[in-house]
Amino acid sequence: MKGVDHLAHERNKTEFDVDAMKIVWAGSRHAFELSDRMARLVASDPAFQKDGRIRLGRKELFKNTLRKAAHAWKRILELHLTEEEAGWLRNFVDEPSFTDLHWGMFVPAIKGQGTDEQQQKWLPLAYKMQIIGSYAQTELGHGSNVQGLETTATFDPETDEFVIHSPTLTSSKWWPGGLGKVSTHAIVYARLITNGQEHGVHGFIVQLRSLDDHMPIPGITIGDIGMKFGNGAYNTMDNGVLTFDHIRIPRNQMLMRVLQVTREGKCVKSNVPRQLIYGTMVFVRQTIVADASTALARAVCIATRYSAVRRQFGSQDGGMETQVIDYKTQQSRLFPLLASAYAFRFVGEWLKWLYTDVTQRLQANDFSILPEAHACTAGLKSLTTTATADAIEECRKLCGGHGYLCASGLPELFAVYVPACTYEGDNVVLLLQVARFLMKTVSQLGSGKKPVGTTAYLGRVQDLLQCCCDVQTAEDWLKPSVVLEAFEARSARMCVARAQNLSKFENPEDGFAELSADLVEASVAHCQLIVVSKFIDKLQQDIPGKGVNRQLQNLCYIYALNLLHKYLGDFLSTGCITPKQASLANDQLRSLYSQIRPNAIALVDAFNYTDHYLGSVLGRYDGNVYPKLYEEAWKDPLNDSVVPDGYHEYIHPMLKQQLRNARL
Numbered sequence: 001m002k003g004v005d006h007l008a009h010e011r012n013k014t015e016f017d018v019d020a021m022k023i024v025w026a027g028s029r030h031a032f033e034l035s036d037r038m039a040r041l042v043a044s045d046p047a048f049q050k051d052g053r054i055r056l057g058r059k060e061l062f063k064n065t066l067r068k069a070a071h072a073w074k075r076i077l078e079l080h081l082t083e084e085e086a087g088w089l090r091n092f093v094d095e096p097s098f099t100d101l102h103w104g105m106f107v108p109a110i111k112g113q114g115t116d117e118q119q120q121k122w123l124p125l126a127y128k129m130q131i132i133g134s135y136a137q138t139e140l141g142h143g144s145n146v147q148g149l150e151t152t153a154t155f156d157p158e159t160d161e162f163v164i165h166s167p168t169l170t171s172s173k174w175w176p177g178g179l180g181k182v183s184t185h186a187i188v189y190a191r192l193i194t195n196g197q198e199h200g201v202h203g204f205i206v207q208l209r210s211l212d213d214h215m216p217i218p219g220i221t222i223g224d225i226g227m228k229f230g231n232g233a234y235n236t237m238d239n240g241v242l243t244f245d246h247i248r249i250p251r252n253q254m255l256m257r258v259l260q261v262t263r264e265g266k267c268v269k270s271n272v273p274r275q276l277i278y279g280t281m282v283f284v285r286q287t288i289v290a291d292a293s294t295a296l297a298r299a300v301c302i303a304t305r306y307s308a309v310r311r312q313f314g315s316q317d318g319g320m321e322t323q324v325i326d327y328k329t330q331q332s333r334l335f336p337l338l339a340s341a342y343a344f345r346f347v348g349e350w351l352k353w354l355y356t357d358v359t360q361r362l363q364a365n366d367f368s369i370l371p372e373a374h375a376c377t378a379g380l381k382s383l384t385t386t387a388t389a390d391a392i393e394e395c396r397k398l399c400g401g402h403g404y405l406c407a408s409g410l411p412e413l414f415a416v417y418v419p420a421c422t423y424e425g426d427n428v429v430l431l432l433q434v435a436r437f438l439m440k441t442v443s444q445l446g447s448g449k450k451p452v453g454t455t456a457y458l459g460r461v462q463d464l465l466q467c468c469c470d471v472q473t474a475e476d477w478l479k480p481s482v483v484l485e486a487f488e489a490r491s492a493r494m495c496v497a498r499a500q501n502l503s504k505f506e507n508p509e510d511g512f513a514e515l516s517a518d519l520v521e522a523s524v525a526h527c528q529l530i531v532v533s534k535f536i537d538k539l540q541q542d543i544p545g546k547g548v549n550r551q552l553q554n555l556c557y558i559y560a561l562n563l564l565h566k567y568l569g570d571f572l573s574t575g576c577i578t579p580k581q582a583s584l585a586n587d588q589l590r591s592l593y594s595q596i597r598p599n600a601i602a603l604v605d606a607f608n609y610t611d612h613y614l615g616s617v618l619g620r621y622d623g624n625v626y627p628k629l630y631e632e633a634w635k636d637p638l639n640d641s642v643v644p645d646g647y648h649e650y651i652h653p654m655l656k657q658q659l660r661n662a663r664l
């Protein structure tokens with residue numbers, strides 16, 4: 001039976017069509033229906049319940065994850081789910097596991113870097129889960145510097161095999177998810193050596209464990225690297241350590257789309273660029289951007305619903321106290337995060353389109369937009385994961401003391417999410433890649449090369465260096481062209497200033513190292529411009545549903561104007577806007593917060609998260625927070641007995657001791 005809806009009064013204030021917004025959020029009616037069906041399927045299956053997992057010890061926790069992964073696979077087969085449906089189902093199970101790496105990296109690596117024959121051999125096995133794969137790139141000594149990896153793959157022409165070897169302690173593979181206890185195979189990245197010559201780092205398909213008894217192949221040492229940040233959280237994953245002692249694999253297990261090694265050990269380059277070896281990272285970075293909006297929306301949904309339930313101060317004549325969501329300070333912290341969730345959703349959609357476009361072009365041997373795809377995926381991965389990790393923590397604070405309870409769902413969400421700032425490329429290292437791309441683009445302007453895509457605005461650099469922001473009233477900040485120009489001018493001016501500073505160095509690499517902190521700031525400005533511009537593009541689409549476009553406009557301007565406020569130093573120091581215009585932007589922000597306020601609950605309802613997926617007492621759909629929080633406390637194992645274990649050993653003697661001392 002459905003209980004009372006404590007947030008009904010909030011939902012009654014809504015000024016737009018929430019069902020239509022659900023479809024905008026999901027991306028299409030098809031995506032909405034499919035994800036909704038999978039979310040409900042998972043939520044209604046007791047085998048997928050999540051209660052109490054934070055209290056499990058590592059071994060129980062891990063076994064529980066194995067059980068869920070096996071159950072998910074069983075349901076996928078029984079229900080004949082499509083690949084898309086299965087992906088949603090795994091997503092809603094909401095527990096990091098070896099399957100993430102199998103489907104998210106092992107399969108894509110074979111698809112992206114394997115030849116047709118390799119794909120025909122390995123993909124059917126992987127699709128049926130007759131083998132389980134992981135992605136073993138990072139080592140104890142090197143993660144960011146991929147060219148610094150030490151594992152070797154030496155071709156032996158006598159046997160037509162590669163010999164995979166870990167020559168040093170620091171060459172031990174370290175971190176790969178699913179590797180520690182589950183994977184039977186891995187894509188292992190190693191330095192290719194043929195005829196005594198090195199040919200850079202390449203991927204190899206290596207069997208790690210027996211398919212009969214799961215024992216490591218002789219010569220392979222393998223295990224888990226140990227507990228990670230937070231209770232439960234990412235400890236459901238068996239991140240692993242792996243060393244090779246002269247392991248032999250057939251020559252045809254090197255992924256050879258980029259470079260082929262012949263029977264004689266000769267290296268033959270194909271027509272695809274060497275950077276395609278990094279292709280799996282580009283793919284995963286793109287999925288991480290899409291995932292950022294999902295994680296951010298979860299935190300924001302919890303903090304928004306709870307902020308409407310929670311009341312503090314302000315009671316007059318014994319009336320109700322103020323809902324904390326009505327405090328302007330709460331709004332100025334919460335609503336930009338709500339706006340960011342939507343902004344990241346749309347930029348994630350666009351990035352998916354870009355990735356699909358690049359993939360099609362690569363198949364037609366057009367590699368021209370690979371550098372831009374790399375810069376966009378790297379930069380947006382960095383921007384969105386940093387912002388999301390910070391936002392989850394801010395949402396915890398927005399929930400006051402109760403946010404610190406595991407029952408809020410926020411500590412676990414933070415612990416699971418925060419490594420996204422590191423894995424798949426440390427966020428600063430990735431911004432430095434964007435900076436290289438931007439500096440190269442600026443340096444080519446003089447030679448007449450016209451920048452395209454996300455850097456097209458740099459082609460108008462002369463105008464952008466001179467333009468004056470055309471804002472006289474707060475309402476002027478609601479013009480897309482005004483906002484866009486301010487962001488373009490800020491980014492262009494920062495890029496040009498950095499490029500001028502770089503040109504003062506005799507050795508560009510010295511300059512790049514010396515100015516790297518400034519360069520990273522320019523990358524952030526460029527990436528924020530991409531997010532703002534893709535949000536504005538979204539508003540130009542024909543979006544059905546009463547009031548939906550209006551809400552999206554408000555969110556778009558909140559996103560942009562809040563950034564303007566936060567990075568005011570950039571905008572003022574580059575002369576893009578005046579202090580007076582900045583002050584008008586703030587006036588507009590406050591007005592936008594008031595307009596969003598009555599719609600806040602409906603805007604988070606549009607994420608369509610089940611209570612199961614949210615996993616938060618504070619974020620419950622019905623807002624019935626206090627009784628459930630009270631109920632939850634009693635489930636803690638400490639409350640199994642009234643008098644705790646240890647009383648007789650430690651508390652009682654202490655009390656008696658004090659009593660004796662008092663008598664003395």
Ligand SMILES: CC/C=C\C/C=C\C/C=C\C/C=C\C/C=C\CCCC(=O)SCCNC(=O)CCNC(=O)[C@H](O)C(C)(C)COP(=O)(O)OP(=O)(O)OC[C@H]1O[C@@H](n2cnc3c(N)ncnc32)[C@H](O)[C@@H]1OP(=O)(O)O
Nearest residue numbers: 096100101104143144146147275278287291374423424425
């Ligand atoms: C619970 C889970 C929650 C969320 C997960 C959500 C979705 C994911 C879905 C599935 C995945 C499943 C689980 C995810 C969980 C964890 C997975 C984590 C996996 C990993 O971490 S794998 C390891 C990742 N490692 C890295 O990212 C290393 C980072 N380092 C690098 O990328 C590179 O080494 C480098 C780019 C920093 C430097 O490369 P380099 O030494 O070759 O140096 P250069 O700077 O000289 O570059 C040369 C040249 O190449 C261009 N370039 C570089 N990279 C690329 C690329 N990727 N693509 C295209 N081009 C690239 C560069 O621009 C230079 O070009 P130029 O023209 O010569 O200037």
Ligand SMILES: Cc1cc2nc3c(=O)[nH]c(=O)nc-3n(C[C@H](O)[C@H](O)[C@H](O)COP(=O)(O)OP(=O)(O)OC[C@H]3O[C@@H](n4cnc5c(N)ncnc54)[C@H](O)[C@@H]3O)c2cc1C
Nearest residue numbers: 135136137138142143144175176177419422423424425428
């Ligand atoms: C939860 C988790 C899961 C992972 N899963 C996998 C996996 O499945 N497979 C896999 O292969 N790997 C995996 N990794 C490894 C991950 O990809 C690396 O940890 C990541 O790429 C960062 O590399 P690093 O650890 O070498 O960091 P480091 O490069 O050592 O970073 C340390 C510090 O140095 C700074 N730094 C490094 N280089 C530079 C530079 N050039 N300029 C300025 N500053 C710099 C960084 O910004 C950072 O502050 C995982 C990691 C985690 C945390």
